[in-house]
Amino acid sequence: MASDSQPAARIGRHAPRAQAGATAPASAAARRPAAGLRWVVPAKIAVFIAAWYPLARIVLFGLTDRLGANPIEFITRSTGLWTLVFLCITLAVTPLRRITGIAAFVRFRRMLGLYAFFYATLHFATYLWFDKWFNVEDIVQDIGKRPFITVGFAAFVLLIALAVTSPRAMVRKLGRRWQSLHRVIYAIGALAILHFWWMKAGKHDLLLPKIYGAIMLALLGWRLVVWLRERGLKSR
Numbered sequence: 001m002a003s004d005s006q007p008a009a010r011i012g013r014h015a016p017r018a019q020a021g022a023t024a025p026a027s028a029a030a031r032r033p034a035a036g037l038r039w040v041v042p043a044k045i046a047v048f049i050a051a052w053y054p055l056a057r058i059v060l061f062g063l064t065d066r067l068g069a070n071p072i073e074f075i076t077r078s079t080g081l082w083t084l085v086f087l088c089i090t091l092a093v094t095p096l097r098r099i100t101g102i103a104a105f106v107r108f109r110r111m112l113g114l115y116a117f118f119y120a121t122l123h124f125a126t127y128l129w130f131d132k133w134f135n136v137e138d139i140v141q142d143i144g145k146r147p148f149i150t151v152g153f154a155a156f157v158l159l160i161a162l163a164v165t166s167p168r169a170m171v172r173k174l175g176r177r178w179q180s181l182h183r184v185i186y187a188i189g190a191l192a193i194l195h196f197w198w199m200k201a202g203k204h205d206l207l208l209p210k211i212y213g214a215i216m217l218a219l220l221g222w223r224l225v226v227w228l229r230e231r232g233l234k235s236r
C-alpha cells in the first residue's frame, strides 16, 4: 500500500517549520503553509468514515432483507466492485497531487489503499466461506481452472504484499526496495480489470468492465506519459 511517509518529506518541503532563531515575521510566514494544511485531519476522518459505507450498506440490506434472491452473489459482487473503486481512487491520488499541486493529497493514499485491501479481503472471504465452504481442494481446483479466478487471486496475493509492507516501519526497513515493490499496484490494477472483464464476458455484459478499464487505462497511461517525459528530460 502506498505510504505517505516518503511524500510527507515532500510535504515538509512545501510546509517548512519555523526555524529556531528566525525573525518573527519570517517564522510566521514559514508557519502559514502548515496552517493551510489544517483541513487534512478532518478530511481524513471524513474519508475514514465514508469508506465504511459499502460495508454498512451490505449490513443494512442484510438486516432489512434486501440482499435479493442470491445474497452471496450480492455480497461477492458488491465487495468486488468496491475493491476496484478503492484501487482506482488510490491510483488517482498521485495524478491529482501533480495536477492540482496539492501535496497533502498523498496523505490519504495509504488509508485508501488499505480500504482496497479490506474490501478485497471481504470479497475473498465471502468466496472462501459461503461459496466454497473452506473446501481447499475445490478452491485450488477453481483457481487453476477458471482464468478469472486465477487473475483475481493473483491480484489479491499482490495486495497482501502491499498491505503487509505499508506500515512506516516497513517503509524505513525496505528503503528503496519499498518503492519498487509498491509499483506492483499497477499490475494489481491491470489484473483486477482482467478479472472483472473475464467474469462479465461470460455473461455478455461488458459495459462496466469497459468503463473501469478506461479509467484504469487513463490512470496507468498518465503515469507512463510522465515517466517517459521525465526520462526524456534526464537524457537531454
Ligand code: HEM
Pocket: 073, 076, 077, 078, 079, 080, 081, 083, 084, 120, 123, 124, 127, 149, 152, 153, 154, 155, 156, 159, 188, 192, 195, 196, 199
Ligand atoms: C484485487 C482483487 C480483486 C478485485 C479487484 C476483484 C473485483 C471483482 C469485481 C469487480 C467483480 C464483479 C462485480 C460485479 O459483478 O459487479 C468480482 C466478482 C467476483 N470475484 Fe473478484 N476481485 C478480486 C479478487 C478475487 C478473488 C481473490 C477471488 C476468489 C479467489 C474472486 C472471486 C470473485 C467471484 C467468485 C466473483 C463473482 C462471480 C459471479 O458472481 O459470477 N475475486 N470481483
